[in-house]
Amino acid sequence: MGNVGTEVVRILREHSEDLRSRVGAPVVLRGVAVRDLATDRGIPAALLTTDADALVARDDVDLVVEVIGGIDPPRRLILAALNAGKSVVTANKALLADYTGELAAAAERNRADLYFEAAVAGAIPVVRPLIQSLAGDRVNRVVGIVNGTTNFILSAMDETGADYADTLAEATRLGYAEADPTADVEGFDAAAKAAILASLAFHTRVTAADVYREGISKISSEDLETASALNCTVKLLAICERVAAGPGEPSPEEGGKERVSVRVYPALVPRKHPLAAVSGAFNAVVVEAENAGRLMFYGQGAGGAPTASAVLGDLVMAARNKFYGGRAPGESVYAELPIAPIGDTPTRYHVNLQVEDRPGVLAAVAGEFAKHGVSISTVRQEGHGTGARLVVVTHHALESALADTVAALAEMESVTSITSVLRLEGTEE
């Protein structure tokens, strides 16, 4: 009975008549596992227990909602429930990102349901659309803002011009960031969700370890200024996309396999892109599919009541299945696409350099890009008295070539410093 659990219990109790009508049978709350029994939670004490394992094992329990978070005990409890043929609804992205295979196999073996709409983007239906609505389509790309804390911080930095540390402190004060914000600001939370989204979109098992990850803690107020000057903002994006087969591998036309690139990092996003308008703690996910085209899903990605809404939707479906004999769609990983390393992923760079203010520097810098096969989109030179500033935006190139270029630039004598390197996403060219 944390933030989400409290709301789940409230809805179960307040809307029991509606839920009964929707399921076709009453939904009865058999018990709630809590950490301590002393706190008054406004529900009958007889419903509370500290022994979660015993609660899950009870004969009169046929559906388990897990909103504890973390790997254990949730993994043990969910496996116990599934192995006993009980259906499970969970919001646990960290667990799913690493153990969906194990959990889905247990569900399959025991003909039980495993639902997890609430694990990604809170109340926003995105898991179910990917599994069901797009089951006959071919998803090419999923790009989302799936972490409310970082989006709140980046939106505030964009609006106020404040720096990262002050904005994080303010977010913590307002309850948008946890006391230890690492999981959010370093992108671990978004990476777990990206792994889940990529698994569903590409019918391939993707775990958190497959996700390239950078957080927002190095984003400066200068980065936001630079973004504004380019008519962009900065967003922490979760990106899942198909990329070409590896070098030397057969192409898909030759019977080879495309690969999957899954990554989380802060990036420049043009202000006219639909994701740029997603501000504060809101989430949004853009799905691009061969036939459906571009879809966008927008809403509240976190919070007790919104997450509970997603949990309850799953709970009603799981309960209906119990009553009418249906089954949730199982895991689909038949495509088994290989994961592309970050170096093989095409992206665009925006590089900000302090250089010596003398003729020939621009040509030398441009030459370094050319040497690595990176095509430049625009260069802007700004004089600054003691030196000059070069702002370079590239066309799409492989991440490895871009990273090598930046490393080489850092070695150049005429380059005083590299003040920022940001990727640019959401552009066609």
Place this chain on the structure above:
Amino acid sequence: MGNVGTEVVRILREHSEDLRSRVGAPVVLRGVAVRDLATDRGIPAALLTTDADALVARDDVDLVVEVIGGIDPPRRLILAALNAGKSVVTANKALLADYTGELAAAAERNRADLYFEAAVAGAIPVVRPLIQSLAGDRVNRVVGIVNGTTNFILSAMDETGADYADTLAEATRLGYAEADPTADVEGFDAAAKAAILASLAFHTRVTAADVYREGISKISSEDLETASALNCTVKLLAICERVAAGPGEPSPEEGGKERVSVRVYPALVPRKHPLAAVSGAFNAVVVEAENAGRLMFYGQGAGGAPTASAVLGDLVMAARNKFYGGRAPGESVYAELPIAPIGDTPTRYHVNLQVEDRPGVLAAVAGEFAKHGVSISTVRQEGHGTGARLVVVTHHALESALADTVAALAEMESVTSITSVLRLEGTEE
């Protein structure tokens, strides 16, 4: 094999391996009913027949996709399929708006599936989220742009300043409007979709006849100018919402029932509202629910491939159910909320009046609003030499009071003419 059917057949043939993997068994195209056999459709002639009834009745057909449109023969064919225990996927909004009850009962009786994601907003998953994802929540309002033709026309009028007739002609030339555009421009198509959305959102059977409907054919370039001056645009909206119990009826707190208001009309929408940014032939649906908060779904609402994407998603789910023994959720109409007449619906009016240019007119006009109990938000007076113009925006009031006010204004001696009356939606106040 019209626009959508051709795409469904193409995807079935091009992606048969993927579909097999996703269903767990091969999806085999047994036949296609067409109007004439002479046209070369690029598929084996043996698959084609002009006898749809015989095709549906065949023993080797266990799943029927209906993308014909209109009431009959689709109604007869779908009932025949369901009564034979065959699952049906349809994109037929006109049929569903009036006959969901009959079709759902046949599906229920025969333990067959009836899926219809493609009937509302093309590729955008909105039917499934309402039925499944929000099954544990309480939806308060659904507001959508669900007709691409009218949104294309209104967007173009907004951008170019052209009048309605010229813009409709251009839309027809470009293929965005049909030769007979009545169903789109008079709001019949949107009303059918509104009936389906309201039925799902409120667990109440709503048919097209329950939907109050006004089209866009009376919208003028002056209306768009007026909208711009108010920092608004004009959109054809489908609005489904809960409204208070009828006058004299017990309130929900007293055991009475809320009512459902379902309406389609062009309305002013503030430019900062998310629906204002939905331009061209795109669709978007905003769902407001008690716990989930505000969700938005955006994408391509029509066209062969996007609609086929929705059909194929349903087809894979229906085929999986055949194979694994699952069932689509049936119709849920337990709430049986009464439909509120349009007069009992709260809305806001924007009224544009030509009045005599003499002292006291503004006071007299304002007095007429007060007499009907309508509170005014803003009045702007503009001198025009031969007369003056009054622009009045009201607060929320019952539609009947607003309509009565406008009728009374038309009778006033000092009012030369009422040049436009538009509703204003998407504002909190």
